[in-house]
Amino acid sequence: MFGDYDMRQYITRRLLLMIPILIGVSIIVFFLIASIPGDAIDAKFAQSHLTPQRIAQMKAMLGLNQPVWKRYFTWAGNAIQGNFGFSTQYNLPVSTVIHTFIWNSFILALISFILEMAIAIPVGVYSATKVHSAFDIIFTIIAFAGISLPSFFLALLLQKGFSVDLGWMPLDGMQTIGVTMTPVQRFADVCQHMVLPVICLTMEGIGGTMRYVRTSMLEVVHQDYIRTARSKGLPERIVIYKHALRNAAIPIVTFIGGALPGLFSGALITETVFGWPGIGKIFLASIDQRDYMFMMGYVMLLALLVMLGNLLSDVLYSVVDPRIRLK
Amino acid sequence: MIGLVFLVAMILICVFGPLFSSYNDITQVDIVNAKQAPSAMHWLGTDASGRDIMTRLMLGGRLSLLIGFGATAIEIIIGAFLGCVSGYYGGIVDSVMMRLVDIILSLPGMPILIMISAIFSDRHVDTGARIYLLMLILACLGWAGTCRFFRGQVLTIRETDYMTATESMGLHDMRKILKHIMPNVFPLIIVTATLSVGDTILTESTMSYLGVGVLPPYASWGNMVQEGSNMVDFTLHPWMWMPAGFCILATVLCINLFGDGLRDALDPRMISSK
Numbered sequence: 001m002f003g004d005y006d007m008r009q010y011i012t013r014r015l016l017l018m019i020p021i022l023i024g025v026s027i028i029v030f031f032l033i034a035s036i037p038g039d040a041i042d043a044k045f046a047q048s049h050l051t052p053q054r055i056a057q058m059k060a061m062l063g064l065n066q067p068v069w070k071r072y073f074t075w076a077g078n079a080i081q082g083n084f085g086f087s088t089q090y091n092l093p094v095s096t097v098i099h100t101f102i103w104n105s106f107i108l109a110l111i112s113f114i115l116e117m118a119i120a121i122p123v124g125v126y127s128a129t130k131v132h133s134a135f136d137i138i139f140t141i142i143a144f145a146g147i148s149l150p151s152f153f154l155a156l157l158l159q160k161g162f163s164v165d166l167g168w169m170p171l172d173g174m175q176t177i178g179v180t181m182t183p184v185q186r187f188a189d190v191c192q193h194m195v196l197p198v199i200c201l202t203m204e205g206i207g208g209t210m211r212y213v214r215t216s217m218l219e220v221v222h223q224d225y226i227r228t229a230r231s232k233g234l235p236e237r238i239v240i241y242k243h244a245l246r247n248a249a250i251p252i253v254t255f256i257g258g259a260l261p262g263l264f265s266g267a268l269i270t271e272t273v274f275g276w277p278g279i280g281k282i283f284l285a286s287i288d289q290r291d292y293m294f295m296m297g298y299v300m301l302l303a304l305l306v307m308l309g310n311l312l313s314d315v316l317y318s319v320v321d322p323r324i325r326l327k
Numbered sequence: 328m329i330g331l332v333f334l335v336a337m338i339l340i341c342v343f344g345p346l347f348s349s350y351n352d353i354t355q356v357d358i359v360n361a362k363q364a365p366s367a368m369h370w371l372g373t374d375a376s377g378r379d380i381m382t383r384l385m386l387g388g389r390l391s392l393l394i395g396f397g398a399t400a401i402e403i404i405i406g407a408f409l410g411c412v413s414g415y416y417g418g419i420v421d422s423v424m425m426r427l428v429d430i431i432l433s434l435p436g437m438p439i440l441i442m443i444s445a446i447f448s449d450r451h452v453d454t455g456a457r458i459y460l461l462m463l464i465l466a467c468l469g470w471a472g473t474c475r476f477f478r479g480q481v482l483t484i485r486e487t488d489y490m491t492a493t494e495s496m497g498l499h500d501m502r503k504i505l506k507h508i509m510p511n512v513f514p515l516i517i518v519t520a521t522l523s524v525g526d527t528i529l530t531e532s533t534m535s536y537l538g539v540g541v542l543p544p545y546a547s548w549g550n551m552v553q554e555g556s557n558m559v560d561f562t563l564h565p566w567m568w569m570p571a572g573f574c575i576l577a578t579v580l581c582i583n584l585f586g587d588g589l590r591d592a593l594d595p596r597m598i599s600s601k
Binding site for chain 2: 020022148152153160164265295
């Protein structure tokens with residue numbers, strides 16, 4: 001597939017197209033960040049006894065006294081070489097900070113995603129085969145409820161229900177602090193802390209996916225070739241699971257592929273409510289701290305992930321569907 | 328089908344919101360009287376400042392719906408029109424527009440909204456004005472998706488026979504767009520708008536929850552949940568935050584069901600069903 005010249009050309013072209021977009025995004029975000037009054041030094045030392053001269057000195061050290069456009073080009077110049085600056089919050093390179101926390105987000109996202117697919121796909125397919133049945137209607141309502149719930153509210157409800165009232169699950173955080181444990185116990189501890197956030201993320205996403213699968217399946221089931229298969233006298237089971245499903249799988253696979261990069265982006269709200277040390281939560285905190293470098297790094301990462309998702313989705317579409325040829 | 332049934336419910340929410348709010352309109356000002364009392368004379372209790380939760384819910388509903396409909400209206404008008412223009416002309420206009428749309432779509436929504444709000448906070452923008460600014464900002468970020476969607480629709484419509492007919496009639500370009508293309512995508516506009524309102528309400532409530540949307544003393548379902556989410560109130564006074572959250576859920580659910588039902592109803596008459 002990648003040996004195919006057209007494919008390589010297409011991918012290269014798409015990757016090149018991403019560059020102006022990334023530049024555009026970086027300019028908008030950088031100037032937006034720069035417009036927020038106060039900077040990292042102010043955030044850290046506002047209540048301290050430093051003289052104004054000292055503060056000015058520290059700002060100059062970080063280059064914060066330069067005009068905005070100059071700071072942008074400094075940042076951009078470094079960024080192209082892979083250096084995304086220093087996080088003022090953590091006093092570590094931005095890439096290190098991202099690297100530290102992104103895997104926490106990834107674990108949550110991955111497990112939720114797997115659960116989501118494991119539930120949504122079968123349910124969606126079955127819903128489509130038994131349209132307007134009780135099963136279909138019930139799950140449609142559940143799906144809609146999932147889409148219509150604000151994420152923070154779901155998180156709070158779960159916390160209240162399972163953690164505060166029933167005491168089954170820990171309230172927040174990733175691990176229990178202050179207790180020594182063996183690695184196995186640690187692992188179990190983290191897993192226990194993971195339960196509520198994962199449930200939250202899964203329930204959020206499952207609605208949309210279920211509906212999407214159901215719609216795709218419905219579109220296929222009404223096609224003529226399905227009718228042909230039925231009139232050939234094939235058992236319904238084969239008609240559905242061999243013929244219909246294979247075709248419905250096309251949009252589903254592209255959807256899954258497109259969603260994969262997004263697993264790294266972190267769930268801002270859910271992580272914050274559950275105190276899960278993921279990259280989303282860190283980002284929200286960094287806004288308060290005016291950690292410019294980190295904010296830029298994270299936003300650029302997100303933009304890149306979005307574009308990669310689109311690219312992956314489009315490429316997969318042509319790979320999986322023999323009727324599509326990329327232009 | 329299901330949607331139409333819930334449409335009635337949704338209209339009821341819309342109606343009882345404004346109507347009964349005139350009951351206790353003094354809630355704009357703090358009554359530091361009965362603090363955190365349980366459900367008695369106040370149907371849903373009072374919040375930390377002694378204000379009646381029920382009334383605040385309705386006032387909050389007003390605001391959330393206002394922002395939802397307002398932002399959606401602006402964004403749909405801009406997005407649909409620009410989308411049609413872009414799809415119709417093609418060429419440079421289309422390329423430039425799509426690049427711009429791509430950039431906006433690649434911006435992570437929530438972070439950007441939070442940052443913009445931080446700018447407002449520090450510049451001490453009046454909380455009343457912020458509501459309208461919020462509407463504007465949400466529309467500014469939202470038009471991109473709508474634009475791309477309608478552009479796609481126009482690309483399909485452009486090749487149909489009746490468009491060729493208008494071509495041969497020698498109609499002015501703008502006339503073709505406004506009088507022929509847009510009326511055809513109109514049902515789609517309605518459906519998109521409906522679903523977008525639900526989405527906007529969710530975004531606005533999340534922002535208010537984070538403290539960057541509608542600020543106190545104005546009530547919004549989002550910031551009511553936030554007010555009731557501190558250590559003590561969360562566990563001991565659930566009436567302070569739970570009703571607001573359920574309101575959001577109920578309203579958005581009704582909107583989504585209605586929009587979905589609408590889409591199903593209009594489906595056969597639409598050019599492409601996506």
